[in-house]
Amino acid sequence: MEKRSVLKTKGKFDSRGSFRTWVEINQNAVKKNIAVFRKLIEAKGTPRTNSRKRFGAGVKLWSVVKSNAYGHGLVQFSKLAEKLGTDGFCVDSFIEGVRLRKEGIKKPILVLGPTLAELAKDAASKDITLSISNFEILKHLSQTKTPPKFHIKIDTGMSRQGFFLEDVPKLIKFLNSKFPEHRTSIIDRRLSGIYTHFASAKDLNYPTYTDRQFAKFEQAVKLFEKSGLSGGKSAGGKHLIKHVSATGGAMILWPLAIQRTRTPIRQLAEANKTRTHLKLENYCERSQKHPRG
Template identity: 30%
Template sequence: MSKVSETTLEIDLRALEHNFRYLKSKLGAETKLLAVVKAFAYGSDMVSVSKKLEGLGVDYFAVAYVKEGVLLRDAGIRTPILVLHPQAVNFDTLIERFLEPSLYSPRILKEFLKVAEAKNQKKYPVHIKFNTGLNRLGFWENDVDWILKHLNGTNAIKIKSIFSHLAASEDENEKDFSLKQIKSFKKSSSELAEKIGYQPIRHMLNTSGILNYTEAQFEMVRSGIGLYGYANDAQIDSELKPVASLKSIISQIHKIEPNESVGYNRAYKSDGYRVIATLPLGHADGIGRHYGGGNTMVLLNGKLVPIIGNVCMDMIMIDVTGADCKEGDEVIIFGGNHSAEDFANSAQTISYEILTAISQRVTRKIKE
């Protein structure tokens, strides 16, 4: 295996395919799979990941914002793309690029309907989101008649799907709440479908929902973090393969004496003779200051060593005392057996955050 010569995020498309097929194996034969590729495909590479998934036959993509959908269309992606959090100012572009909006509030529905009618659209596909307890975006149960009132008399738009989002699908202690959400969604989606006279696609389950609430698969499910190798469950994580590995190199090694300090604010002070290595990445690359202080480990030639002191904008320092290493050696920040989940847990955060935080200035290397 070749070693990196600079800070690099390796993206393993073989691992992506493995995860895709694993998740598909958990679905009913007719259940569609929507791949969530927002935030640069969870910090990896949106275009490469989407092209791979399109080739594997994914049914839908989801992005957060219109500009992300435009990026995919410009790259030649033709699979339907749901925009989860569109803003009215971008509706013209959304229609021009044939992206499909989530209509999540009275204001957004009315604004989109106005633009669609002005552009003489016929049955433009839209997605109606219901809020069943996450309390971020979505219509309420009692908004069904309001929605119908604004759909009657126009053929500019057509409901392609009805969806919602579980708040705690990975938490067994919140199972009653999740079941309550599913019940609410069934009620709202059934009422809306009955009144419009046809059954749109329904989808509610995220990755943890796919694994924990198979009875609520409906016509489609959504997966984000699971495609990238994580499932919020240690047992399932062992069945998945992390797609992204962040690697760097040792730029310089210092030998310091007792009571010497390292980095800004002298946040680290040695308790004896120590060997310190500097790596070329920092909080501008997504490694926040909360990863400093000695609690977070990186992997150096098979040995876990701590990040010490304060993380700098472009550098971190690690304690390599006792490690067999030299300048230019590769260091694995996360990847493989030292997962992003392990790395994130040490700073009391989650894999989603570290994965999506990796700066676009970090070199991406696609592995087929």
């Protein structure tokens, strides 16, 4: 029988016996799942499985822990993931990012959801990276004395938030004019990434829409590369982080050129190699049988 290492989540009371329903997380299974993703993105195997050939060297694995880590416990799961070597964290709100910092999380944190402009100063002081999806918040950052690091989100078809592809030339012009520092400073201190969100990547039987989104994202990335904002030699060797996300898959960040052969989501969606690590338990005092009538 497998020896299980259970992650206990804290609630209103320290004792699990104070609750009638609780969630147990198998830490060994979490460790194995992270190892599976690591193997997929760092493998040096055949072209079919060689993710370095697909994505480029330096691929990083970030844990998406938004909305209480999807029920796993924001703080508890993040501390475990950091211990297991995750490269960074993605949260839904600035509040979640602050909570992780207060709990001692040191790895990079990216807020995926929108953030109020007045919180930009706090984000900078706590080293929390924001997602920028419109010109209004971008204008505010350009007027902030010490703006936080930020990633630009491109709306390629999710229709939730982000700049449209046709707005990218205007966006690049704005970044170059409102952030006049040399490019090394931009990459290091402010603009540090660009990403998009797939709408239906989990549907592997209908990849057409995902392919279309990926093609749009590639166009946006090429525009940034052409402008020099993507980093490289002009940015002191620093590269703009490029990544894609989707609820049905994983979030992968890589600092080099994106390979077109296949999207990261499909490359990593090998569910048969991962293991269930969350278990819902419920305490039942007794079961009663009632007479008919």
